[in-house]
Every structure is written in C-alpha cells, then in structure tokens.
Amino acid sequence: MSATLRIKGERLQQRIAQLADVGAIDGGGCARLALSDEDKAGRDLVCDWMRELGLSLTVDAIGNVVGTRAGRVPGAAVMTGSHIDTVRTGGRYDGNLGVLAGLEVIASLNDAGIETERPLAVAFFTNEEGARFAPDMMGSLVFTGELALDEALQTQGIDGSTVAENLARIGYAGTAPTPAAAPHAFVELHVEQGPVLDREGTEIGVVESVQGISWTEIEILGTSNHAGTTPMSLRRDAGWAAGSIISFVRELAQEFGGDQVATVGRIEFFPNLVNVVPNRAVLTVDLRNTDEALLQRAESRLAAHLDALRDAEKVDINTRKLARFAPVPFAPEMTDRIERHALAQGLSTRRMPSGAGHDAQMMAPVCPTAMIFVPSVDGISHNVREYTHPQHIEAGANVLLAVLCELAGATLPAGEPA
Amino acid sequence: MSATLRIKGERLQQRIAQLADVGAIDGGGCARLALSDEDKAGRDLVCDWMRELGLSLTVDAIGNVVGTRAGRVPGAAVMTGSHIDTVRTGGRYDGNLGVLAGLEVIASLNDAGIETERPLAVAFFTNEEGARFAPDMMGSLVFTGELALDEALQTQGIDGSTVAENLARIGYAGTAPTPAAAPHAFVELHVEQGPVLDREGTEIGVVESVQGISWTEIEILGTSNHAGTTPMSLRRDAGWAAGSIISFVRELAQEFGGDQVATVGRIEFFPNLVNVVPNRAVLTVDLRNTDEALLQRAESRLAAHLDALRDAEKVDINTRKLARFAPVPFAPEMTDRIERHALAQGLSTRRMPSGAGHDAQMMAPVCPTAMIFVPSVDGISHNVREYTHPQHIEAGANVLLAVLCELAGATLPAGEPA
Incomplete structure (x- = not known):
C-alpha cells in the first residue's frame, strides 16, 4: 500500500x-x-x-x-x-x-x-x-x-x-x-x-x-436530633459519617496514586433540614483502577473505613453494589x-x-x-x-x-x- | 404560703x-x-x-x-x-x-x-x-x-x-x-x-x-467531570469540598468543646449522578455556642477553611447567612x-x-x-x-x-x- x-x-x-x-x-x-x-x-x-x-x-x-x-x-x-x-x-x-x-x-x-x-x-x-x-x-x-x-x-x-x-x-x-x-x-x-x-x-x-469499575451505594442510618440541643458526644450523625466517607475516598485515591480515581457523585440527607442532625444519608462511591488487585484493595479499605465508622459513630451502614467490572x-x-x-x-x-x-x-x-x-x-x-x-x-x-x-x-x- | x-x-x-x-x-x-x-x-x-x-x-x-x-x-x-x-x-x-x-x-x-x-x-x-x-x-x-x-x-x-x-x-x-x-x-x-x-x-x-445561633448556607462551584476519565489532580470537585466542610465542622466542635455544637443538616449535589464529579454543592452549617466570642471564633475558623478550599481545589464558594442570633x-x-x-x-x-x-x-x-x-x-x-x-x-x-x-x-x- x-x-x-x-x-x-x-x-x-x-x-x-x-x-x-x-x-x-x-x-x-x-x-x-x-x-x-x-x-x-x-x-x-x-x-x-x-x-x-x-x-x-x-x-x-x-x-x-x-x-x-x-x-x-x-x-x-x-x-x-x-x-x-x-x-x-x-x-x-x-x-x-x-x-x-x-x-x-x-x-x-x-x-x-x-x-x-x-x-x-x-x-x-x-x-x-x-x-x-x-x-x-x-x-x-x-x-x-x-x-x-x-x-x-x-x-x-x-x-x-x-x-x-x-x-x-x-x-x-x-x-x-x-x-x-x-x-x-x-x-x-x-x-x-x-x-x-x-x-x-x-x-x-x-x-x-x-479501568475496572466498582460502584457502591452506601446507606447510613443514625438518629435524627435537634442540632442545637444534642451534645456532639450523644450524636449518631449519618451526615457526618457521609462526609467522612467523602474525605476518606479522596485520601485513598491520593495515597494509591497511579490510575486510581475515586468519586462521590451522589448524596442525599434525610430529613435534609438545616437544624436537624440527619438520621439517614445515602451516597455513592465510584472507584476505578486499571489494576484489579489495587481495585480490590481500594474496596477493602473502603469497607474497613465503614467498619470504623460503625464503631465510632454507632451508626448502621448498609452497602449495595451498583456495578462491578474488572479492568480489561x-x-x-x-x-x-x-x-x-x-x-x-x-x-x-x-x-x-x-x-x-x-x-x-x-x-x-x-x-x-x-x-x-x-x-x-x-x-x-x-x-x-x-x-x-x-x-x-x-x-x-x-x-x-x-x-x-x-x-x-x-x-x-x-x-x-x- | x-x-x-x-x-x-x-x-x-x-x-x-x-x-x-x-x-x-x-x-x-x-x-x-x-x-x-x-x-x-x-x-x-x-x-x-x-x-x-x-x-x-x-x-x-x-x-x-x-x-x-x-x-x-x-x-x-x-x-x-x-x-x-x-x-x-x-x-x-x-x-x-x-x-x-x-x-x-x-x-x-x-x-x-x-x-x-x-x-x-x-x-x-x-x-x-x-x-x-x-x-x-x-x-x-x-x-x-x-x-x-x-x-x-x-x-x-x-x-x-x-x-x-x-x-x-x-x-x-x-x-x-x-x-x-x-x-x-x-x-x-x-x-x-x-x-x-x-x-x-x-x-x-x-x-x-x-445558645447563639449562626446558620450559613454554602454554595460550592466546581467543574462537572467524568468520574472515570478525569485524573484526581485535574478535578475541581464541589462534592469533595462539601465533604471536607462536614469533616471540618465536626473537628472544630470537638476542638472547642464545652457547649459548642456544629451540624451539617442539609446538602445537595448537582448533577447528583454516581459517575459525574459534582460541579455544584449546596450545604448548610449550623454553629451554636453560649459564648458570643467563641461563636464568632467558630465562624472565623469556618471562613478560613473555605478560603483554604478555594485555594486547594480551585473552587468558587459563596456563602449566605440564613440566621444569626447572639447568645442570650x-x-x-x-x-x-x-x-x-x-x-x-x-x-x-x-x-x-x-x-x-x-x-x-x-x-x-x-x-x-x-x-x-x-x-x-x-x-x-x-x-x-x-x-x-x-x-x-x-x-x-x-x-x-x-x-x-x-x-x-x-x-x-x-x-x-x-
């Protein structure tokens, strides 16, 4: 040719x-x-x-x-x-x-x-x-x-x-x-x-x-409380736990480096009022990596963070896999x-x-x-x-x-x- | 009597x-x-x-x-x-x-x-x-x-x-x-x-x-990006900034101790999709203290955190006071x-x-x-x-x-x- x-x-x-x-x-x-x-x-x-x-x-x-x-x-x-x-x-x-x-x-x-x-x-x-x-x-x-x-x-x-x-x-x-x-x-x-x-x-x-994709929906169940009358030590704050997850996945991506990306794109609080400690928060975590072993490690680290949150804030946490594809x-x-x-x-x-x-x-x-x-x-x-x-x-x-x-x-x- | x-x-x-x-x-x-x-x-x-x-x-x-x-x-x-x-x-x-x-x-x-x-x-x-x-x-x-x-x-x-x-x-x-x-x-x-x-x-x-009450609505403006294709270093993630504020106000309340309480009760992400980096997040911060000087200090610390976020994540941040009462x-x-x-x-x-x-x-x-x-x-x-x-x-x-x-x-x- x-x-x-x-x-x-x-x-x-x-x-x-x-x-x-x-x-x-x-x-x-x-x-x-x-x-x-x-x-x-x-x-x-x-x-x-x-x-x-x-x-x-x-x-x-x-x-x-x-x-x-x-x-x-x-x-x-x-x-x-x-x-x-x-x-x-x-x-x-x-x-x-x-x-x-x-x-x-x-x-x-x-x-x-x-x-x-x-x-x-x-x-x-x-x-x-x-x-x-x-x-x-x-x-x-x-x-x-x-x-x-x-x-x-x-x-x-x-x-x-x-x-x-x-x-x-x-x-x-x-x-x-x-x-x-x-x-x-x-x-x-x-x-x-x-x-x-x-x-x-x-x-x-x-x-x-x-990249391999791991999408997880996380539901956090705490207790709804008055934002003025409830001391910090007596809270089971589903909203705070959600914020902690947002911060955690960014730190995770920075620590892993390379192709690792991590995103919290969707979130909802309930009842979603300025002066009420949220009793429920739902958010999604999108983790991606080209290396399946690293992606699995990121998933394990996220799971461990959720366990730590359960202990620290006495919240209940349910997770649901929305999507999972291995890297190709x-x-x-x-x-x-x-x-x-x-x-x-x-x-x-x-x-x-x-x-x-x-x-x-x-x-x-x-x-x-x-x-x-x-x-x-x-x-x-x-x-x-x-x-x-x-x-x-x-x-x-x-x-x-x-x-x-x-x-x-x-x-x-x-x-x-x- | x-x-x-x-x-x-x-x-x-x-x-x-x-x-x-x-x-x-x-x-x-x-x-x-x-x-x-x-x-x-x-x-x-x-x-x-x-x-x-x-x-x-x-x-x-x-x-x-x-x-x-x-x-x-x-x-x-x-x-x-x-x-x-x-x-x-x-x-x-x-x-x-x-x-x-x-x-x-x-x-x-x-x-x-x-x-x-x-x-x-x-x-x-x-x-x-x-x-x-x-x-x-x-x-x-x-x-x-x-x-x-x-x-x-x-x-x-x-x-x-x-x-x-x-x-x-x-x-x-x-x-x-x-x-x-x-x-x-x-x-x-x-x-x-x-x-x-x-x-x-x-x-x-x-x-x-x-307690004195300070309610602030915070709007964060970043850039909407694909959660898979956008490296962490190129993000202006309004959702992450929101998460950082949630974590910050909890740490602030713990550091201040005493009667200080801090709550993020309301949050919204836009477009609020699992695989899109949020270009906009709106959340509220409820700060309360019985001491006006401490309440003002908490407000200043929050403002400084927002400034740091503007620099670190290159996001725009607008704030609006929803309520402000001095302690009585x-x-x-x-x-x-x-x-x-x-x-x-x-x-x-x-x-x-x-x-x-x-x-x-x-x-x-x-x-x-x-x-x-x-x-x-x-x-x-x-x-x-x-x-x-x-x-x-x-x-x-x-x-x-x-x-x-x-x-x-x-x-x-x-x-x-x-």
Missing part, C-alpha cells in the same frame, strides 16, 4: 455534521436515545452510507449492524466501529466518530482501489450509552455472548417499553445470529472524554486497558501496532487507560482488541459542548486506516507504485 | 391530653400550625380555660393572648407562658406544657385561696415554631418590640397567605398594644428537647442562657431562684444552656427572665414520639409554682396556718 494513503478529513467532517443533524439539540449536540425515532433515523442514514460504500449489511437480533467489505480470502473480518446512540444531552463525537471514521477508511480504500486479504467490517452496536435501557454496552454484550439475548430483549426502559418492542417498532430486529463469530481483530477510535490528551497537547492516546487489558500487539503507526505518521502519543466503558472492552475477550483516543477539548463529554479539533479527528482516522490496513493485509491494485 | 402547696399533676395531664386532641395526628402528636384552623381551636380551648380560672384576657394585634390574675397591688405582672402552635409533626409537650403548667399554677392558687401582691399572668405567644411563617418566635418578637408589627402582619406563609389575613380569619387580631409593657419577670417551663437530662437522670434543668444570658437572680426552689423540693438539678430558641429569649432583654427544663425521653422533639414522664412534668410545674409565688409575693388567706 502507498505510504501516503490518507483519509479525507473534509468528507469525514461532513458525515459527522450530517449525522449530528439527526436528533440535533441546542448548542450543537444530539439526543438520539437508543432505539428511539431519532436513533432509527440515525441508523437509516448510516446504513444508506454503508450500502453506498458497497458494504454488505447484517443486522442481528439485538439490532447491532455490521457492514462488511469482502477480502480476497473469506474468513473472520478485521472489525472497527463503535455506537451511534447518545445520552439525552450528548455531543456529536462520542461513539459516532468511531463508526464514521470506519466508513471513511472504507471510502479511502475504495477511492484508491485497494483490496485487503481479510474482510474489513464497520459495526455500530445497540445501546452503548445505557441512558434509556440498562445495562450500557448492551449490543456488544450480546454480540460477544456476555449477556443473554432474551434478557436483553426483555429489558424495560425508562419509559416502561421493552428493547424488543422498540427494535420491532424501528425495524432493527434482525436475524444475524448472536453471539456472533469472533472478528479477527477489533480496533475502536473514540474521543477521550477526559482532559488528559488536551491538557498535555498529545495527539493520539494509545489505550492499553479499560487490551492486547499488547495491538497497542504496539497503534503506537508504531501513530509515531510513523509523526504524531505524539501517550499510553493511557480508558476511564469510561466502551464496546471495545466487550470485544477484548474474544479477539485482539485495542482503542485509539483523540483529545476532547477540556475533557467535556456527555454534553453539547463536547468538541474535538478537526486535525485531531483526521489524525485519529489516519492511524485507524493504517492499523486496519496492516491487520487486514492491504494490497495495492496491480500497476500502482509501492 | 404553705410549704406543702403543690399543683395537681393529674389535672395538668388532663389539660395536656385535651389540648393534644385538637389537631391530633397519628402516634399521639399534634399538627397545629400557627394561625391554622387547628391553632384557632386550640386557642379557643385555652382561652375558655383561662376564663374559667377567672383570668382577664387581652389579645394584641399579633394574636398573643395574656390571661391575668389580679394582685393586691396594681403594676407589672409576673408572667409565665410559652406557645401552643406546633410543627406539622409536633409532640404534645413542646410549648403547650409551659402554658398549661401556668394555668395549673393559677388553679392551685385559686384552690388554696392564695392572693399575690403582684398580678400573675399566663401568656401564649403567636407562631413560636416558625413552621408556617418566618421568623419563628414572631409573637414574642412583636411583644417586646424586636420586630415591627406591620412587618410581622405582612409575612407570607408557606401557603402564600399573610399573617394578617389569618389572624382576621380566626378572630385573633386583637387590640392590646405592642410592644407591650414589660412584665415584672418572666419564667418559662419547657421540655428540654434534647437528651442531656434524660441521659443523666436529672429532674430539673436550670437554664442559664440560650438569663438573669442570675432568676436562675439562682429556680435552682434554690428545685433543691428545696428535693429535686436533682443541672445548670445548662438551651440549644433551641424559646420565647423566653425575647423577654430576657426587657425583664428578669429564666427557664426551667424537664427531661425529654431520648431527647426526641418535633416528633410525635416526644415524651416527658408525668412525674417530671409535675416536678417542673411545682418548681414553677414556687418561683412564681415568690416573685409575685404570695400571701396565705387570713386564718390559714403558715
């Missing part, structure tokens, strides 16, 4: 803008909740593009769409892709970029008349966001057999209707089998959704892993490949974990997988202000092109100079 | 039960919000009792009711009393006890045919609780001239109607002048509404002062008198501050004032489970009887043994 084969940044931007017009909301963002009318319109547009590019389409029973470009040899495809559903106040890059950059790679190969040994496929997976139906990453979970199809289909959304009803309604209840045959390899291009690359001025993130390591041969091509293209790189969940983490157990990140300005995501500079989008798509060509075995048409 | 003159505990309990039947709610409590139909019914009942006891009634323009028993010499009355309005889920003792014990003192003097030199008066003040109209202690504030009548009358309640409209509706917009002439002295019997006497097994609290010291000659009579009656006593606000604190600047506390089981108040044992109610009313008799100059009728 030509050393100078490049995607067309302008064409990719046009597709991003056209897809963003579907379900557009004020400020330049998108609301295309999974399996909504807006999602259907977005799917129809992307499927039209896939057909125009000569891809053969399959739709499976959970609505995942795969467009495949034949290779010279039949067999497992080299796959790229992501999702096109959004949160209610989503940006235009999250997910969409990975799908449309895949189409841009196909268009560039078509333009240059380049064939590949292996088939090349571009997929978009159903309900990655989980904003309407839980769990998130539903499509890729079913695609890889991690979630039973029936269970997924029966899932009720926030409006009470099921995944199955909505798939039928929008015409995306397909017939391709799930779990699907494993691809030869999977590469996903995505915006970082965090501030690291933007702050550093680095162009390409080489994603080595997805990506294949070193894949991350090495991404890094090598990015550097060869003169781009700056940084190896990093993904702090957010992605469809790629579901593919990692079934085939060699990795991700390419491009910078998000100010790390803003799930927000209409999500933005990635065009030159970074182009750089990411060109790295994707090179990696996919290598994986699929791209061959110049006869007669072209090498 | 007879050394063995005593109130009738049974009769007092009957009045407490009868008044509690007005606006009764499940669990034995009362809902008689100020100037509601239930409050009117309670007022009517107490006024009937006052008339039956031979008291002459006055009602002022804010609805305070004073029933006076003439003395041998005209002049300023020795006054007792409290309030009969309740919070929405109030108990049957808070306020009511002070008014009905006053009536029981009058009934006991009537039974024994005892005259006093000075007039004796029993008052109930409008809207002590502040649960429907702010500020609380409205009636006693207007009675003593601390709050302008017009301002009080124009106050809108939680249902949008004004104090003036409701006074007219229930027929308690009276004509007695405000501010009223200062009483000779004021004594208020009240349940502690805290756990100290109950825990210690002490029968009588000799209230030396009312009671007259030593009054507290000494209460203590002396309690001990003479063989009761155990403890000198203590009041952590809650009371009408007595408004009277303190205009006449010698003090309060008598009786134990609240488990310190529970503003709750249908509020309870005080009958023997403690009787003990408190007997101390009130002795103190009022001494202040008013009680004289046995001719022919009775001394």
